[in-house]
Amino acid sequence: MKIDGRHFRTIWTNDAGQVEIIDQRWLPHELRIKPLPDRAAFATAIRDMWVRGAPLIGATAAWGVAVQMEHDPSDASLTETWQVLHETRPTAINLKWALDEMERLLRPLPPAERAAAARKRAAEICDEDVEANRQLGAHGLAVIREIAARKQGRVNILTHCNAGWLATVDWGTATSPIYQAAEEGIDVHVFVDETRPRNQGAQLTAWELASHGIPHALVVDNAGGHLMQHGEVDMVIVGTDRTTANGDVCNKIGTYLKALAAHDNGVPFYVALPSPTIDWTLRDGLKEIPIEERTAREVTHVQGRAPEGHITEVQISPDATGARNPAFDVTPARLVTGLITERGICAASPEGLAALFPERARG
Ligand SMILES: CSC[C@H]1O[C@H](OP(=O)(O)O)[C@H](O)[C@@H]1O
Numbered sequence: 001m002k003i004d005g006r007h008f009r010t011i012w013t014n015d016a017g018q019v020e021i022i023d024q025r026w027l028p029h030e031l032r033i034k035p036l037p038d039r040a041a042f043a044t045a046i047r048d049m050w051v052r053g054a055p056l057i058g059a060t061a062a063w064g065v066a067v068q069m070e071h072d073p074s075d076a077s078l079t080e081t082w083q084v085l086h087e088t089r090p091t092a093i094n095l096k097w098a099l100d101e102m103e104r105l106l107r108p109l110p111p112a113e114r115a116a117a118a119r120k121r122a123a124e125i126c127d128e129d130v131e132a133n134r135q136l137g138a139h140g141l142a143v144i145r146e147i148a149a150r151k152q153g154r155v156n157i158l159t160h161c162n163a164g165w166l167a168t169v170d171w172g173t174a175t176s177p178i179y180q181a182a183e184e185g186i187d188v189h190v191f192v193d194e195t196r197p198r199n200q201g202a203q204l205t206a207w208e209l210a211s212h213g214i215p216h217a218l219v220v221d222n223a224g225g226h227l228m229q230h231g232e233v234d235m236v237i238v239g240t241d242r243t244t245a246n247g248d249v250c251n252k253i254g255t256y257l258k259a260l261a262a263h264d265n266g267v268p269f270y271v272a273l274p275s276p277t278i279d280w281t282l283r284d285g286l287k288e289i290p291i292e293e294r295t296a297r298e299v300t301h302v303q304g305r306a307p308e309g310h311i312t313e314v315q316i317s318p319d320a321t322g323a324r325n326p327a328f329d330v331t332p333a334r335l336v337t338g339l340i341t342e343r344g345i346c347a348a349s350p351e352g353l354a355a356l357f358p359e360r361a362r363g
Contacts, residue, residue, distance in 0.1 A: 155189070
């Protein structure tokens with residue numbers, strides 16, 4: 001999407017063929033571009049959330065394999081790279097999807113052919129993500145159009161965390177319908193959950209929407225239920241890091257609470273996802289999806305811009321206070337109104353997903 005009128009993706013190759021990314025840790029205050037010269041840099045970028053968001057994690061991993069094949073295309077290197085990148089973060093299934101894609105392509109090839117093939121496939125994965133998110137956005141747009149027609153007025157949408165273009169290669173998932181609705185002239189307004197502890201909403205989603213001139217308001221994570229009780233939310237739309245074959249949705253911590261509030265107040269709760277985010281092997285998200293536990297420091301400290309203008313981190317709790325930091329939770333399918341995919345919208349159920357992905361239903 002555009003930053004000050006200039007089109008960006010979140011990951012790209014520069015004129016010298018080097019992979020570069022937006023280092024999202026410094027947004028919204030600083031736009032820092034970083035090269036990723038080797039496998040270690042790719043692993044650090046994913047693990048330390050220079051890049052984050054399920055589709056972008058997958059795309060970054062694919063490029064990480066491609067860059068490593070230019071350094072060492074041996075079988076051992078391919079095996080080790082799968083392992084090194086896979087262990088960076090456990091929850092987003094796109095990481096394993098992308099690594100498996102690269103493994104399936106490269107393993108049968110002679111090592112001498114692997115680097116070129118890997119680079120080609122990594123670029124394809126990025127382009128496929130952009131197109132899938134554009135397509136799912138068009139499907140999600142229909143939901144927003146229907147609400148706008150019914151209300152004959154502003155459509156108020158609540159979203160949690162950042163499932164924007166910064167979480168993907170471009171367009172975003174939850175934000176793609178919003179961008180397309182705004183482009184069509186529909187009056188949309190977005191309540192942006194700050195999304196503690198890392199504030200992806202406050203720092204990333206708010207920055208995205210502000211950059212695109214989309215009306216929005218930042219709210220604390222605990223305000224969503226109140227807004228829904230008072231009829232101020234027409235729909236909730238979020239992304240996901242892994243959705244099971246029966247429609248259970250794993251997403252940033254706090255999503256489940258929004259789904260409960262939406263269900264209690266009759267507010268439609270949609271999840272936007274490209275199909276690499278579906279884990280077809282799982283049917284019980286609560287029991288089977290690994291939930292990443294991140295550092296206590298992410299909870300006990302918060303990052304921001306100091307009055308002097310530099311970015312800093314401050315402690316918000318007593319020295320003696322520890323913290324738990326589960327980074328995701330699972331929303332059961334029964335609380336999900338619909339899944340918005342690149343192939344259309346379906347119920348969060350095995351039947352719904354099978355209707356859109358019959359090749360998967362056949363196993
Ligand atoms: C379109 S996937 C976005 C998804 O990823 C985020 O997690 P993180 O920032 O920790 O990578 C969050 O769960 C978003 O909904």
